[in-house]
Amino acid sequence: MKRFFLYFLSLLFSSFVSAQTTVPLYKNKNASIESRIEDLLKRMTIEEKILQMNQWTYGKNANANNIEASMKAVRPEIGSLIYRSINPVYKNQIQRKAMEQSRLGIPILMGFDVIHGYRTIFPIPLAQACSWNTDLVKDACSVAAKESKLSGVDWTFSPMVDVARDARWGRVAEGYGEDPYANAMFAVASIKGYQGNKLSDPYSIAACIKHYIGYSLSEGGRDYRYADVSAQTMWETFMPPYEAGVKAGAATLMSSFNDISGIPASANPYTLTEILKKRWKHDGFVVSDWGSVENLIPQGFAKDKKEAAWLSFMSGVEMDMVDNIYVEHLPQLVKEKKIPMSKIDEAVRRILRIKFRLGLFEQPYVVELPENERYYQPESMHIAEQLAAESMVLLKNNKQTLPVNKSVKRIALIGPMVKDSINIMGSWEGQGVPEAVETIYEGFEKEFNGKASLHYAKGCAFEGSDESGFEEAVNTAMQSDVIIVCIGEMKKWSGENASRSTIALPVIQERLVSALKKTGKPIVLILSNGRPLELGNLENLSDAILEIWQPGIAGGSAVAGMVSGRLNPSGKLAITFPLTTGQIPTYYNMRQSARPKLGGYQDIPTEPKYVFGYGLSYTSFTYGDVKLSATRFSKNQKITASVEVTNSGAMDGKETLLWFIADPVASITRPMKELKFFEKKELKTGERKIFTFEIDPMRDLSFPDANGMRRLESGDYYLIVNGQKIKFELID
Numbered sequence: 002m003k004r005f006f007l008y009f010l011s012l013l014f015s016s017f018v019s020a021q022t023t024v025p026l027y028k029n030k031n032a033s034i035e036s037r038i039e040d041l042l043k044r045m046t047i048e049e050k051i052l053q054m055n056q057w058t059y060g061k062n063a064n065a066n067n068i069e070a071s072m073k074a075v076r077p078e079i080g081s082l083i084y085r086s087i088n089p090v091y092k093n094q095i096q097r098k099a100m101e102q103s104r105l106g107i108p109i110l111m112g113f114d115v116i117h118g119y120r121t122i123f124p125i126p127l128a129q130a131c132s133w134n135t136d137l138v139k140d141a142c143s144v145a146a147k148e149s150k151l152s153g154v155d156w157t158f159s160p161m162v163d164v165a166r167d168a169r170w171g172r173v174a175e176g177y178g179e180d181p182y183a184n185a186m187f188a189v190a191s192i193k194g195y196q197g198n199k200l201s202d203p204y205s206i207a208a209c210i211k212h213y214i215g216y217s218l219s220e221g222g223r224d225y226r227y228a229d230v231s232a233q234t235m236w237e238t239f240m241p242p243y244e245a246g247v248k249a250g251a252a253t254l255m256s257s258f259n260d261i262s263g264i265p266a267s268a269n270p271y272t273l274t275e276i277l278k279k280r281w282k283h284d285g286f287v288v289s290d291w292g293s294v295e296n297l298i299p300q301g302f303a304k305d306k307k308e309a310a311w312l313s314f315m316s317g318v319e320m321d322m323v324d325n326i327y328v329e330h331l332p333q334l335v336k337e338k339k340i341p342m343s344k345i346d347e348a349v350r351r352i353l354r355i356k357f358r359l360g361l362f363e364q365p366y367v368v369e370l371p372e373n374e375r376y377y378q379p380e381s382m383h384i385a386e387q388l389a390a391e392s393m394v395l396l397k398n399n400k401q402t403l404p405v406n407k408s409v410k411r412i413a414l415i416g417p418m419v420k421d422s423i424n425i426m427g428s429w430e431g432q433g434v435p436e437a438v439e440t441i442y443e444g445f446e447k448e449f450n451g452k453a454s455l456h457y458a459k460g461c462a463f464e465g466s467d468e469s470g471f472e473e474a475v476n477t478a479m480q481s482d483v484i485i486v487c488i489g490e491m492k493k494w495s496g497e498n499a500s501r502s503t504i505a506l507p508v509i510q511e512r513l514v515s516a517l518k519k520t521g522k523p524i525v526l527i528l529s530n531g532r533p534l535e536l537g538n539l540e541n542l543s544d545a546i547l548e549i550w551q552p553g554i555a556g557g558s559a560v561a562g563m564v565s566g567r568l569n570p571s572g573k574l575a576i577t578f579p580l581t582t583g584q585i586p587t588y589y590n591m592r593q594s595a596r597p598k599l600g601g602y603q604d605i606p607t608e609p610k611y612v613f614g615y616g617l618s619y620t621s622f623t624y625g626d627v628k629l630s631a632t633r634f635s636k637n638q639k640i641t642a643s644v645e646v647t648n649s650g651a652m653d654g655k656e657t658l659l660w661f662i663a664d665p666v667a668s669i670t671r672p673m674k675e676l677k678f679f680e681k682k683e684l685k686t687g688e689r690k691i692f693t694f695e696i697d698p699m700r701d702l703s704f705p706d707a708n709g710m711r712r713l714e715s716g717d718y719y720l721i722v723n724g725q726k727i728k729f730e731l732i733d
Contacts, residue, residue, distance in 0.1 A: 027362070028106075030127040030536060034357045044105060047342070050349045051331045053080035053107065054289065059095065060085025077103035080320060080352055080673035081288075084111035084153055087120070087432050089367040091191055092153025095613070096365045107353075110459055112288075115206075116175060117141075118553060119148040120376040120424045122433035123385050124392045125531055128550030130177035130575035131616070132391035133657040133681045135190035138467035141388050142194025144381045145431075147204035151375040152432070153367050156207040157361055158255060160191040162242035163212055166588045168579065169222025173500025174428055174531035176217070176549070179613060180574030181238055181590045182676045192249045196287045201253060201360035210246040212257030212290060214239050214272055219259055222585070222603050223500045225296075228259040232670065232707035235261075240709065252285045254356050256318050258293050265302050267293040268309075273317030276709070286319035286351035295324040311339055312464050321346040326690040377437060385555035391655070393563060394548040395570035395617040396578075402523050404566025405483055412449065413481035414442055414457045414486045415474045415517065416510075418529050424463070426487075427531055427551030428496025437554050441487055441527065444557025448565050456481055460517075463491050464507040471516045478520045483489060485564065486543075492551065495531025503582045505535040514542045522544060527560060533578040536610060548572075564618065571655035571681070573616035580610045589613035590672035604655065614659050620650030620686070624723050632729045634698075636713055640651035640729075642694045642720055648684035657681040658692045661721040662701060667714055669706060677701045696720075698731060 026032055027041035036156040042050075059075060059082045075082065077099045084092060092111060093403050117123045123141045124132075132138070142159075149157060162184045177187040179614040188210060197205035215235060218228040230239065243254070255276065256267040266272065277283050293573045295306060303309035308328040313321070321327040334340045356362065395403070405412070418425065421440035445455055460474035461467065478484045488510045493499060515538070517524060526543040528534065531551055540546065549568070551559055562568035579587050583602070587609045594600055601607035625645035634640050646656055658681075661674040678694045678701075696702070703713040713731075718728045 009361050016354055034354065037357060037362075041105065041107070041353060042346055042350060043702040046343070046348070047135055047332060047335060049078050050345055051103065051327060052076065053349050053352050054320050054327050054331070055079060055111065055325065056081040056083060056320055057325075058085070058323060072255045076483070078107070079109055079158070081110040081112055084113055084230075087152045087372075089151065089153045089369045093366045093369065100365050101501045108356055108365040108562055109154055110352075110356055110359075111154050111362070112156040112209075113149065113154045113156060113431075114159070114429055115149050115154065116161070116429035116523075117145075117427070117431070118385075118433065119145045119431045120151065120433060120437070121145070121148060121381045121385055122430050122553040124389050124550055124552045125174045125427040126177055127174050128392035128552065128574065129388060129532065130183055130187055131550070131572040131595070132388060132572035133396050133573060133575075133679055134388070134391050135186055136283070137384065137388050137391060137719035138187055139190040139194040140384050142191045143197070143204070143634065144384055145480070146195045146197070148375055148381075148677040149206050150204050151367060154206060155361065156209065156253070157195055158193070158209045158211060158294045159212050160188050160208065162188045162246060164238050164242065165217040166215070166532040166586045167222040168576070169501055169582065169585060170217060170219060171224065171399070171428075171495045171501070171532070172217065172497055173533075173576070179577060180575065180590065180676050181241040183575055183679070186679075188242045188246040189249040192246055192251050196250060196252065197285065200355075200358040205359070207252035207359060208246075209253040209255050209288065210243055210251045210254035212259075212266070213243060213254045213277075213287070214257065214266060216257040216259045216266070219462070222499050225258045228261055230261050236705040236707065236709045240276075240705075246712055247277070247281045247283050252358070252670045254283070254285070254287050256287055256293060258290050258296060260300050260302070265293075265300050266296055267318055268297055268302060268312040268316045270316040270401055273603060278317060279490050280709070284351065287317055287353050288320040289313065289318050289322045291322050292324045294318065294321050294326050297685055303645055307334070310334065314340065314348070315344070315596050319351050328467045358414070361543055361608075367653075373464055382555055385553055387560050389549075389552035389556045389559035390562060392550055392566050392572050393550065393559065393570055394572035394574055394615075395538065395545075395563075396548055396611055397543065397546040398617050399544045401565060402525060403547070405525075405564055409482040409536060410453050411481040412445065412453050412455050413459045413478045413484045413522075414445060414455055414487065415458060415477060415484060416486045416513065417461060417463050418487035418489050418527065419457060419459070424492045425551055426492065426553055428492050428499065430492070439555055439557035441557050441560050444559070444561035445485075447558060448561035448567065448584065460513045461509050461551050463510070465509055468509070468512065471513060474513060475516055475520060478517050478522055481522065484517055484520070484522050484524045486517060488514070489529035490531055492531070503535065504532060504579070504585075505582065511539055511542075514539055518542045525564065535579060535582050537581075540610070544732070566652075569619045569652055569654040571657065573614050573657050573659070574611055575613070577609045577613050578611035580608070581605055584609060590675050592670055592672055618650075618654050618656070620648055620652040620654040622654070622656045622684070623647045623649040624725070627720065627722050627725050627727050629720070629727060629729055633732060634729075635732050636698050636715070638698070640696050642696060642722075644692050644722060646682075646692055647689045651685070651686060653685045655681055655683045658722065659688060660694045663721055663726075664702065664704070664716075665718040665719065666716060667704065668702065668712065671704060702731060
């Protein structure tokens, strides 16, 4: 009997030990993600759940627009941190705290604004769109993802796909221009670049499409303001890039600051729940923009923080960025039964899903590599230079001023941008450092070494009224064969909270160019800026204009290569350049006027200076006749459009073909034309290539109504390609 009793006790002890050592289901990497989520949810307290729904900050605040009194001490249960350090050691220390000091060991999601590069800084997104090279943009985002991941960042607040048509709005620099389709295609490319084949890949990070939605329609181009967005405009202009991004697998979205026709974006159940979660079936989560939950109070939508928390959460914002309102008020709202626990569980479920998909439960730490093994790798720098080059747009080239003749032996480099290493990176420059930037001057030194001598004068600052440097600039120009004038915007003039009443450059810069014009030497204007510019008299003062945007750390070689002719410009504008600020808004796909020949301005032309899709090359391309496989077809048929393009010039080059559709009569009036497809190809001198576009009626000819439902109507349509307009008919 005693032996049996001892045996029974040993079995009980073994069962107890086994129970204590059994790995919980949520830690079993072989179990399905959904089953792991449910197991973890059952184990979490309400405090642990709500902490997962909050994001705090770690590291020095690099964005002056994000005001904070002090950084909170990191709690191991926090859901996410904005991680501003570049040191993976610190990331691992924080993560170890979460994994080892919290009750359940839930990893922290580290986020950062990786907008156009992490340490290797690429051209601003607006410039990238002008490359029309989605593969190259995808590659750049892959580089940014790898550098971010190796430095401790798991999540980027990018891409921004706000269709922007008001250049006064500073954040026009952060998106892909004025066209919905272009924004959609670059959204897909960037998401694939950041997230790779799957989120758990070693160098993948989660993407976040922003700012959802209508943010770029802020009144007068003033940031954070009211946006009067009609239902029709929302669906046909602003929704397409977000829908494309969600379908491409974007892990997260960010709700915006703006008030959408009376309902703020961060408390809008129609956009956040009805569309995003129910209609589009997005199963990731939404994070508020910085403090946008608390912003509901000054917007007049919530009376206090508690109500702001309730409105935002119930509308579909799962994670509160930095204002701590969810931590402070959700527990009481649950206690008062104003928020059901099922809603809390669903929000946490979405956040955990992304953490599981990222593989953070299996690999919460990052390999601690030195900086020289993380940044500026040869392939990364090659992509940076190529993207900078393909983003640049040749706006003017009278008498073939560019490329410079080989007989040119003395080059004057003049202007505040020549030796600049800060502003040339643009706003939201990630963790970029000026020391890594190749300036325009340095690019010219490499390009023209042994070919021509360089002579530099700053001339003037970006702004102000000091003309004391003009004399030196003029003397320098007089001793040279050609004048390269490098002017433009400081980085703080575009980006967040950088609205401007005029898109013209400060007068001091025009005065400098005017003084140089008197020398009689040819003037090449190099423009570096984060938005379209009102060029005014600058256009008349110059013989050639090269728009380089804010090209990033490899811009110097790209600019010099364009000037020398080593590189051939291939960029085309993804946004219209107005003739004057007073023309805003002006964009290519406006609707037709009731009186097309009347109603324009009395004091200036109605046409903009440089239209969407404009861009010159050093070579010429000859187009054959556009051919359609059928000119009359039914709604369930597809047809193919094709055109032969020949490089008929004396230099190899790349050509981008933009395919537009026009629907002249519809039950809801349509824009005069709409971009439906684009393709970029390289053609050697004398080479011919066929560009093709398969027209799918439902995809390319239908349009949304005010509820987002697609309408496909029979009737006449036009295909517009490079000045050719071909009529075809869709029948029932």
